[in-house]
Amino acid sequence: MAVPKYKTSKARTRRRRSINMAKTAPNLVNCSNCGNKILLHRVCPKCGFYRGKQILEPEDMA
Template sequence: MAVPKKRVSKQRQRKRRTHYKATPPTLIPCPQCGDPHPPHRVCPTCGTYRHAQRVETDLT
């Protein structure tokens, strides 16, 4: 079983974790209305996906 030989200092531990960052969500503009939405998802504003109306919304 793996056991550390020496205690890891806070500085060394934090240096190792500097690359663990939260990434912002990927958003693309909707071709119909221009509002940002996640790729491969129905646009929540206009309800279109791949240039076709998929969901009824208040705007449609």
């Protein structure tokens, strides 16, 4: 089995991880009903709409 000739430095490891293990920003879209920024494929927490239909009661009314 091939064995690495040199120890991978902390800097090299961390540089690789900063690229390959970087968290990506959540996919935010505007709510079709109220325009609020919401996560994709989630019910809007502000107005309770999802795919053009009322799913939940809005928080300030319930």
